[in-house]
Amino acid sequence: MKVVKARHAGACYGVQRALDMAYATILDGDVAHTLGPLIHNPQVVNELEGRGVSVAASLDGLDGGMVIIRSHGVIPQVKIDAEEKGIALIDATCPHVARAQKAAASLAEQGYHVIIVGESGHPEVEGMTAYAQVDGRAVLVVGDASELPEVIEEPIGIVVQTTQAKENLDAVVAALEERGLQPIVKNTICFATRQRQEAAGELAEEVDALVVIGGRNSSNTSRLFDICKARCARSYHIETPDEIEPSWFEGCEIIGVTAGASTPEDQIEAVVTFIEAL
Numbered sequence: 001m002k003v004v005k006a007r008h009a010g011a012c013y014g015v016q017r018a019l020d021m022a023y024a025t026i027l028d029g030d031v032a033h034t035l036g037p038l039i040h041n042p043q044v045v046n047e048l049e050g051r052g053v054s055v056a057a058s059l060d061g062l063d064g065g066m067v068i069i070r071s072h073g074v075i076p077q078v079k080i081d082a083e084e085k086g087i088a089l090i091d092a093t094c095p096h097v098a099r100a101q102k103a104a105a106s107l108a109e110q111g112y113h114v115i116i117v118g119e120s121g122h123p124e125v126e127g128m129t130a131y132a133q134v135d136g137r138a139v140l141v142v143g144d145a146s147e148l149p150e151v152i153e154e155p156i157g158i159v160v161q162t163t164q165a166k167e168n169l170d171a172v173v174a175a176l177e178e179r180g181l182q183p184i185v186k187n188t189i190c191f192a193t194r195q196r197q198e199a200a201g202e203l204a205e206e207v208d209a210l211v212v213i214g215g216r217n218s219s220n221t222s223r224l225f226d227i228c229k230a231r232c233a234r235s236y237h238i239e240t241p242d243e244i245e246p247s248w249f250e251g252c253e254i255i256g257v258t259a260g261a262s263t264p265e266d267q268i269e270a271v272v273t274f275i276e277a278l
Contacts, residue, residue, distance in 0.1 A: 014094025031065030118161030214260030221260025
């Protein structure tokens with residue numbers, strides 16, 4: 001079997017930046033904690049814990065050391081609390097997430113009723129919501145156009161979770177415009193996310209089976225899998241090579257491999273090597 005990797009796959013700039021900052025902290029000999037998982041990749045998080053970077057749910061009870069803000073960012077109050085407690089922060093928020101936070105805050109400050117297109121409860125979306133609530137306004141989070149309420153007060157400003165598919169954003173905007181509403185749209189989808197989605201979709205149409213690598217708690221990886229599954233029925237989402245079943249590839253000549261933005265290159269190569277050895 002021939003194994004083909006998507007032309008864009010694996011760890012994006014924001015994830016690699018966060019990992020580099022965490023590893024640099026360890027090398028400096030500092031005790032380190034992350035507020036929640038640094039990235040949505042259980043294997044990487046476990047490796048970091050093994051090297052002394054513990055995961056903390058909050059600032060409460062931390063007894064010193066550096067605190068790393070994860071790539072998904074935090075709500076503004078966390079930074080205020082850290083300063084009041086004298087806790088040193090290393091801000092590993094992805095620059096694209098930070099841009100989305102600023103866009104949400106800016107729209108709110110200009111008087112727009114903010115709609116966030118994204119996954120409710122996701123840490124990135126929670127942070128964006130908090131930034132948009134700086135003036136006390138209500139913020140609406142919708143996963144897709146079907147979740148739009150019947151009544152929405154104007155003017156409307158839209159921002160979007162960085163890992164969303166543009167088609168989802170477009171559908172929300174179109175649904176609002178069909179009602180005669182004219183939202184201001186800040187497209188804060190990360191370019192790297194779009195690259196990976198397009199490359200995965202293209203590859204899915206060219207292969208007999210496709211493996212998507214990444215944490216099951218990773219929104220962008222789950223979205224890649226959905227894109228692939230829609231175009232290649234024999235698509236499989238895994239975290240590690242030992243999940244692969246050889247029977248998946250019976251009768252296949254070309255196997256595709258792609259990976260979410262929280263998947264380091266060594267994890268991709270491990271899967272490629274495993275498949276090539278079957």
